[in-house]
Amino acid sequence: RRNCERAEIVPFARGPFVSFANCGLPYHVGNVITKEDDLLVASPELFNQRFNIDVRTGSEVTAVDRSRKEVTVRSVATGREYAERYDALVLAPGAFPVRPAIPGVDLPGVFTLRNIPDTRNIREWIQAAPVKRAVVAGAGFIGIEMAENLAHRGIAVTVVEMERHALPSLDPEMSAPLHAALRRNRVELKTGTAVKAIHQAAGGLGVELSDGQDIPADMVLLAVGVKPETALARGCGLEIGVSGGIKVDGFMRTGDPSIYAVGDAVEVTDRITGLPRLLALAGPANRQGRLAADAIFGMNAREPFAGVMGTAVCGAFGISAAQTGQTEKSLAKAAAAGVSIPYDAVFCHPFHHASYYPGAKVMVLKLLFARDGGRILGAQAVGEEGVPRRIDVIASLMAKNGTVYDLEEAELCYAPPYGSAKDAVNVAGMIAANSLRGYAPVAQWRDAKASGALLLDVREPEETARGYAQGAVLTPLHTLRRSFAHLPRDREIWVYCWSGQRSHFATRFLMENGFKARNIMGGWALRGFLTPFFDVP
Numbered sequence: 001r002r003n004c005e006r007a008e009i010v011p012f013a014r015g016p017f018v019s020f021a022n023c024g025l026p027y028h029v030g031n032v033i034t035k036e037d038d039l040l041v042a043s044p045e046l047f048n049q050r051f052n053i054d055v056r057t058g059s060e061v062t063a064v065d066r067s068r069k070e071v072t073v074r075s076v077a078t079g080r081e082y083a084e085r086y087d088a089l090v091l092a093p094g095a096f097p098v099r100p101a102i103p104g105v106d107l108p109g110v111f112t113l114r115n116i117p118d119t120r121n122i123r124e125w126i127q128a129a130p131v132k133r134a135v136v137a138g139a140g141f142i143g144i145e146m147a148e149n150l151a152h153r154g155i156a157v158t159v160v161e162m163e164r165h166a167l168p169s170l171d172p173e174m175s176a177p178l179h180a181a182l183r184r185n186r187v188e189l190k191t192g193t194a195v196k197a198i199h200q201a202a203g204g205l206g207v208e209l210s211d212g213q214d215i216p217a218d219m220v221l222l223a224v225g226v227k228p229e230t231a232l233a234r235g236c237g238l239e240i241g242v243s244g245g246i247k248v249d250g251f252m253r254t255g256d257p258s259i260y261a262v263g264d265a266v267e268v269t270d271r272i273t274g275l276p277r278l279l280a281l282a283g284p285a286n287r288q289g290r291l292a293a294d295a296i297f298g299m300n301a302r303e304p305f306a307g308v309m310g311t312a313v314c315g316a317f318g319i320s321a322a323q324t325g326q327t328e329k330s331l332a333k334a335a336a337a338g339v340s341i342p343y344d345a346v347f348c349h350p351f352h353h354a355s356y357y358p359g360a361k362v363m364v365l366k367l368l369f370a371r372d373g374g375r376i377l378g379a380q381a382v383g384e385e386g387v388p389r390r391i392d393v394i395a396s397l398m399a400k401n402g403t404v405y406d407l408e409e410a411e412l413c414y415a416p417p418y419g420s421a422k423d424a425v426n427v428a429g430m431i432a433a434n435s436l437r438g439y440a441p442v443a444q445w446r447d448a449k450a451s452g453a454l455l456l457d458v459r460e461p462e463e464t465a466r467g468y469a470q471g472a473v474l475t476p477l478h479t480l481r482r483s484f485a486h487l488p489r490d491r492e493i494w495v496y497c498w499s500g501q502r503s504h505f506a507t508r509f510l511m512e513n514g515f516k517a518r519n520i521m522g523g524w525a526l527r528g529f530l531t532p533f534f535d536v537p
Contacts, residue, residue, distance in 0.1 A: 030149025064236035093229035095264035104198030139166035143223035176529035241267030250304025262288035269307035322391035325378030347522035350424035352386025357416035404432035443518035
């Protein structure tokens with residue numbers, strides 16, 4: 001309607017609601033959002049009165065006749081079918097929750113979460129059963145948010161995840177703070193196993209896991225992923241991409257110039273690797289809808305859809321985890337698909353605002369960048385405060401093909417309650433730029449054993465008394481200037497401290513004195529995150 005007042009616009013919705021906040025559904029289950037009406041962004045009446053748009057809820061489009069330019073519409077309430085003509089058709093069916101093909105998946109008390117009727121069913125079941133124990137299958141964004149909200153209602157929650165860590169879209173070590181938060185809030189996390197079957201048991205349900213465990217539950221929530229709804233597109237012969245989504249061009253057109261597709265159902269291009277992928281996120285879907293509307297009305301001045309980076313955030317139990325672009329896991333998959341980007345990673349543990357201002361919280365920030373030129377490939381951050389802001393800044397620079405040198409020079413607002421003169425973003429950029437320039441080369445814990453390097457621990461004795469790396473030489477930083485003569489000059493020295501700052505100073509000192517030295521990223525703090533997943537000293 002923004003583009004044309006004369007057009008007849010008819011959206012069809014299979015369900016009873018239109019324009020509802022599906023990202024808010026877990027919080028309604030948890031009574032954080034108490035009123036269902038607060039989830040309703042707009043109603044059919046508002047669309048009609050404000051925009052003269054004829055929204056038809058309870059109306060399922062069952063077929064598309066491309067030759068006649070007609071859709072077949074079935075009334076969900078009555079079963080009556082009728083045809084509606086179109087000049088331009090936009091497919092926005094979204095994605096549906098996966099229900100794995102396991103025994104018992106259709107038993108009462110087993111749920112998925114996609115829409116408001118789903119939240120009603122879950123809330124009614126919690127109240128009626130009543131639910132005291134719940135199993136959440138899947139520790140992705142929805143699974144973690146649902147675990148928090150079920151726990152908020154006093155329910156004992158067990159989360160089951162097939163991967164070895166929660167939030168599998170992150171690199172494994174970045175999930176450690178969330179694992180700790182789950183434990184603190186008495187949510188049991190079982191990783192490296194999957195739900196194999198669900199069965200009736202005394203007083204409720206039994207959930208059998210692939211590792212042989214059997215967990216009692218009063219309800220089960222399946223949050224193991226989503227798949228694009230492509231039945232309409234397949235039914236009328238539109239091309240489906242290699243990822244399983246509807247194939248579209250840069251203006252969201254399908255192979256039929258009169259049919260567009262947007263949102264979770266379409267295949268998109270990854271902006272970093274150039275590979276096709278699926279991405280079920282609200283932000284890209286919103287922009288695609290706007291772009292398709294402009295294309296329909298011939299507004300050719302618009303640039304085509306630029307692709308996606310996967311910028312996202314999830315929060316639970318006071319911990320926020322955010323990411324943008326590639327992870328080490330996704331870069332490995334891209335390499336297996338023929339797109340190999342030599343990269344390096346840096347870690348830092350900055351405060352979210354000035355450390356001397358009350359309430360400063362530490363976050364963990366991981367930055368991936370190309371070894372050739374320093375292009376930013378991706379970032380992940382986890383912490384209590386300030387996480388989304390840093391990832392948003394990095395994502396904005398990535399969208400313009402920014403480099404670590406841009407991060408190093410980024411001018412960001414500063415006052416003690418809000419940030420630091422050297423913001424977390426600047427610090428990550430400086431570490432990466434220092435490495436690329438050869439000024440302070442970095443090393444990774446997981447490479448330490450194979451490297452043959454001497455490990456040098458520059459922490460204080462009271463710190464090393466609580467543990468240090470196997471075979472490390474213990475030399476506190478403040479003693480290094482008078483005690484470095486015993487260090488070998490024919491062997492690379494990898495230095496670490498708690499977080500990486502003191503080891504940076506030590507690395508520079510050693511390099512100035514003719515040693516070959518590297519700073520181990522993330523320090524002893526990160527090593528603790530890594531040990532469940534990698535063999536480190």
